[in-house]
Amino acid sequence: MSNSRDQALIERCKRGDRRALEQLLGDYERPVYNAAYRIVGNPDDAADVTQVVFLKAFEQLDQYKPEFKFFSWIYRIAINESINQIKRNRNHVSLDDREISNVRGPDDFVRAGDISRGIQESLMGLQEDYRTVVVLRHFSECSYRQISEILHIPEKTVKSRLYSARQLMKQKLKGSGIF
Amino acid sequence: MLNQRIIELINAGIDGELGSEEQKELEAVLDSSPEAVTFRLELLGLDNAFRNLPELDPPPALASTILDQVQLPDRQKLFKLPGFFAGLTPVAGGLAFAAGLLLAVGFYETGSRKLTQQDTVNMVGTMVASDQVTAPGQGDRLMLDLDGMSGTVSLNVSKNGRAIEFDLDSSQLIEIELDLEKAGLIVIGFAQDDRGDGSFIDTLELLGGTMRVVNQGKHHFVVFLRQSPDSENHGKDIRIGISHDGERVYEDTLGAWR
Numbered sequence: 463m464s465n466s467r468d469q470a471l472i473e474r475c476k477r478g479d480r481r482a483l484e485q486l487l488g489d490y491e492r493p494v495y496n497a498a499y500r501i502v503g504n505p506d507d508a509a510d511v512t513q514v515v516f517l518k519a520f521e522q523l524d525q526y527k528p529e530f531k532f533f534s535w536i537y538r539i540a541i542n543e544s545i546n547q548i549k550r551n552r553n554h555v556s557l558d559d560r561e562i563s564n565v566r567g568p569d570d571f572v573r574a575g576d577i578s579r580g581i582q583e584s585l586m587g588l589q590e591d592y593r594t595v596v597v598l599r600h601f602s603e604c605s606y607r608q609i610s611e612i613l614h615i616p617e618k619t620v621k622s623r624l625y626s627a628r629q630l631m632k633q634k635l636k637g638s639g640i641f
Numbered sequence: 642m643l644n645q646r647i648i649e650l651i652n653a654g655i656d657g658e659l660g661s662e663e664q665k666e667l668e669a670v671l672d673s674s675p676e677a678v679t680f681r682l683e684l685l686g687l688d689n690a691f692r693n694l695p696e697l698d699p700p701p702a703l704a705s706t707i708l709d710q711v712q713l714p715d716r717q718k719l720f721k722l723p724g725f726f727a728g729l730t731p732v733a734g735g736l737a738f739a740a741g742l743l744l745a746v747g748f749y750e751t752g753s754r755k756l757t758q759q760d761t762v763n764m765v766g767t768m769v770a771s772d773q774v775t776a777p778g779q780g781d782r783l784m785l786d787l788d789g790m791s792g793t794v795s796l797n798v799s800k801n802g803r804a805i806e807f808d809l810d811s812s813q814l815i816e817i818e819l820d821l822e823k824a825g826l827i828v829i830g831f832a833q834d835d836r837g838d839g840s841f842i843d844t845l846e847l848l849g850g851t852m853r854v855v856n857q858g859k860h861h862f863v864v865f866l867r868q869s870p871d872s873e874n875h876g877k878d879i880r881i882g883i884s885h886d887g888e889r890v891y892e893d894t895l896g897a898w899r
Contacts, residue, residue: 471887477848478713485887487704495699509700513707520711578694599656600691606658625652632683641686 468532476523487516490533493602494540500597501544503586507551511543518543534611537602541594541612548590577640584634592627599624643680651681655688781895787883788890789813794881796895802829802867805879805895810859813885814843819864820880822850825872830865
């Protein structure tokens, strides 16, 4: 996904070219969906977030500034929408539900043999600002600089959040016997 | 207990964010500190665990759900072929360019103003005098031999105008963009060789000083241009770009011989 290709497709979208829209969606649907899934933690919410992200992005194409990379712009929308989705969910989850989800024992992951789920759950245990840097670094494979651009935070903050998040995840996964 | 500097070096090393000096510094630390080696191995294990997680497929209907809801602006075409031709009376002779070749001909005069989207939408057609078009020659000729497409694009230059002649054979849908504004040019006419099969190029648009042609198949057509009196870009080369499936596959310039 080169930036020049993105720019060409965006220009065509602005002119009403639906094929260009399909191509942009084809390029970014999967990465946005996966990033959203790793942040919100379930596939249905990730699909909702992905839908909102693209509808917002395409509606606001005129506001997109070509001096910035399109992927940074769309990831930023994706991160914000994912966090909004978590907040919406939080309002609907009762205290009892949260307590139940938190009492999952360390051995449960191993018994289930589900390392993938264990990692996802330890990710969900991180606070959101830590989780987003982990997702952008490890799942979206962004550099420190790109994460800094997407989240509008200094690179120093990116590093500090990422290193702390890794320590927390390491401890959690060690405690659960996965690591 | 590892100090902050070592923790940072190890993390940045995992992320591929170290410069060469820092890399050497990290290697020296790892050579001398078993604790640093253990810490690094743990982080590498975490990194591997992330890498081994499967990438998820979005729900199959998601893309179409999104596409169904997106409202794009209406396409602003200069004209859509062959509808454009249906409303025109063929020019009866007098057009010197490539005599006998161009049977389906439509010309229009845009006036001296710089073209804008609005101008092209409301454009009214008029005939162009034959002395405003041009005789062949005096410009670059690009020989195209691309994947799924071949042909020529030639610039013909005269005192009063320019013409770009396209002779294309493309098995796939290709898009050609010409930056006319930066060359100080405006479009005054278009003509296409009638090969007798009723097929025409798909689209010709003019937006923001850029002309865009969409073509698939074998077509021969000419776009007539003239210098915009308002432009300071007279004599500059015309940038041409060809794209397929959103990917730019060819770029070059067309210039007059000097």
